[in-house]
Amino acid sequence: MSGFEIAGVVLGSIPLLISALEHYGEGISTIQRWRKYQRERQSLIRNLQTEQVKLQNVFEKLLVGLVPASDIEVMIENPRGPLWRQEAIERKIRARLWMSWTVFDDTIEDIRIAIDEMQREIDSQRDGNVSELRRGIFTLKRFHYEERLSTIRNGVSNLENLTDRNIELEPERRVRSQTKLFSVLRDMAGSFYRALLTSFRCSCQHQVGLALQRRSADITPMDDDDRIMKDLSFQLAISYESMTRSDEANPEAVLSWQEIVVKATWTPPPLAPSQTTKLAPAKSKAKKSVSFLSFQSTTSTYSSGTSTTTVTNVVQNSTELHTLIPNLTMGVASSVAFSSVGVALDLCGTLHQAQKQAATDTFGTLVDQHPQATRRYSVHPAPSADDSRSWSVVSLRDILDQKSRFPPLSYRDRLRLAVVISSSVLQLHGTPWLPSILTSRHIFFIQKNNSPNPAMYWQPVLLRHLPGGEDQPVIDQTAITAERNPTLLSLGCVLIEVILGRTLDSRSARAGVDLMSDYVAAQGLMDEVRMKSSNYERAVASCVDGKLHRHGCGLEDGDLCQDVYSGVVALLERDLENS
Structure with a gap:
């Protein structure tokens, strides 16, 4: 049974324990001398109900944003249901709890043991041959359950603290992830x-x-x-x-x-030297064989x-x-x-x-x-x-330059494309798939059945000709490359083209890449980009003229990669999610 499945079992066990306590008083509540002890039983029930609600809140907070809202309701109402056994959900919970997962798991196990012990003691008093006096001992003496209740109460409180602190730190951890x-x-x-x-x-x-x-x-x-x-x-x-x-x-x-x-x-993995001499045990007389x-x-x-x-x-x-x-x-x-x-x-x-x-x-x-x-x-x-x-392929540049031939890019399509392109630069930088200077000529879409369809915008591709090379764009290595990261600068120019739906004027009549001309053209379009979205403008500015440019530092550097994700990709993702 997985750790998160045990959590569901614990959540489902508390109502059963409460029900057992409610029925536990039947038969003794009619005895006058025992009525004063019913308050103790009711206090225990209320305490357990309180911990049940707090535990439900813990799991609800843990699940928010990780599973659909409708599934959260189902999981809370049916804590022993199949959703608690899904590996994908548990993995998301582990990622959210970060290094606290083991402590969280152990705390859940402590609560489970305390509930089981309390349940067994109640059940042991249900034997028909047990006297009413014996049946009342558990309720009469608080120390019989106080230690276990304290374990449950402290455990739930620790789970609350672990959940709150980890959710607070989650955004920064997600960037690092x-x-x-x-x-x-x-x-x-x-x-x-x-x-x-x-x-x-x-x-x-x-x-x-x-x-x-x-x-x-x-x-x-x-x-x-x-x-x-x-x-x-x-x-x-x-x-x-x-x-x-x-x-x-x-x-x-x-x-x-x-x-x-x-x-x-x-x-x-390579076998360790000690493993190379280990053969099957010689105790068995059965004929040994190796299956190839x-x-x-x-x-x-x-x-x-x-x-x-x-x-x-x-x-x-x-x-x-x-x-x-x-x-x-x-x-x-x-x-x-x-x-x-x-x-x-x-x-x-x-x-x-x-x-x-x-x-x-x-x-x-x-x-x-x-x-x-x-x-x-x-x-x-x-x-x-x-x-x-x-099938055929068509470049992003052709789509932007020849609008009458292709379906229009909707605003949401443009935001999605911007997110995919910027994220892919971080995924593929330094590999043969991605040119060091990215332009709209390098991004293609597969047009199926010779019929332009808006669905093709959902899957851009980088095209390579294999086996063998292909012509790389002519790059004008101006002095600006000493101060600006060429990959980031070219990404900013592509993002401008995507959101405005047209190519930069500086690229209209040439096949090569002139970073200085692109930089000047991009600067002149920032106000127009800002009118589309302030987040988008901030992301583009970080690429074109921001603090992300560090001399001698490439995107393979972990700190720069993290900053580009937070200052570019995450901002574009926010716009896409809100569109």
């Missing part, structure tokens, strides 16, 4: 980019769109990078050439797309242009590696881990193969053989009902 999350995301994004590069064993040019997302996570001080990474995933759309079947004699190559989800998979992973290998051939490629996919179909490691010696473990699970995915071949076969749950594994650590990422297809052969 986001900073930790962004650091893990940058590490993961760079790692799976390297793994993605090695998965293309072809001469094709693939467009790879990484979906930008507004992210948050319930992180506690006890969570390490691997624990945080386990819950993260990235969404991508990858283009590839497919053959039409309308004319089997003369098939034509068309551009198709496949949406995939990339998740970090469990990586077996078995893999099913499927081979297929596809043609693209004038080249033919044979693809072999390795599919794991047995017990997960981590369940076998304890029973393997170092030599066997290394062999299994690197010769089997370490087989990297041929992504281009897999996409062509997937076009010809039935739906599958997984495409395989991407492997990043980094000197510091080998990481693996499972690749899963994201189902789509649209014909991906009719």
Whole structure:
């Protein structure tokens, strides 16, 4: 039983104890000499009712903002219900209580024990053979329950204090948690980019769109990078050439797309020297055996242009590696881990193969053989009902410059886009996905079925051409870059374009990037931005001409990342939530 589930049990046990006390007096209340002792029983009931209400208030305060208001009412009214057993809710509570969770959990357990002891003593007096005198002893002598009541009262008071103090500190902790999350995301994004590069064993040019997302996570001080990474995933759309079947004699190559989800998979830790010599105990005479992973290998051939490629996919179909490691010696473990699970995915071949076969749950594994650590990422297809052969990409700049061709960006769409872009800069800064100078030319949307739809604004992407490079924008490195962080300055310019719905005049007739011209243009538009929103204007000002610019300090710096989140992303999020 989880800690938070026990909290629900405790909350539900107090009314049962009160009910037992109310019925406890039946049969003795009619005796004249015992009536004076009913006040003691009623006092105990009132005290328990008071602690019940206070405990309900504690849990209600803990749940506010973490679950829907309707669920709070259900949880308080039904403390033994299924919502108290949801892992997601408990994780949010743990994050809110920060380092106080263990103390909170132990206090709940103390209250539970006191209630159980009081309940058992009452129940022990309900035997029909017990005299009325024995039945009255519990009520007559206060010291029989005073210690337990004191435990309950003090415990609830401690829970109130813990809850109040932690909620007061939550906003600052959330900022620090986001900073930790962004650091893990940058590490993961760079790692799976390297793994993605090695998965293309072809001469094709693939467009790879990484979906930008507004992210948050319930992180506690006890969570390490691997624990945080386990819950993260990235969404991508990858283009590839497919053959039409309308004319089997003369098939034509068309551009198709496949949406995939990339998740970090469990990586077996290295075995300690002491573990390498540990074998199964010799006491048992049963025949010992080692179960090796078995893999099913499927081979297929596809043609693209004038080249033919044979693809072999390795599919794991047995017990997960981590369940076998304890029973393997170092030599066997290394062999299994690197010769089997370490087989990297041929992504281009897999996409062509997937076009010809039935739906599958997984495409395989991407492997990043980094000197510091080998990481693996499972690749899963994201189902789509649209014909991906009719998809195309359109840049944010084109949408802003050619308004008649595309659906208008609503004010809420602009705020959402601003939040996603600014958050993604912190998530991807320093990785190959994000250019150091971000412009509206780098942000794209996938237009499905050749039909512009406002829904496409909900998922912007950064586009890369792999395997191989792509032309980087021409950057005019003026003296301003010594005083301004180029990434922050360019982000501020993009945010201005988004909220005003047009490109900067300084970018109207050139393909390169002139930071000085952009800075001057941005300064001239601040009053217009302020008319849209004071929070938005403050966020843009922090990027363009604020205190966030620190010489020689990049966004990978934890303090600067935290300040950018509070001074830019959080302000934009506030506007979005209020829109």
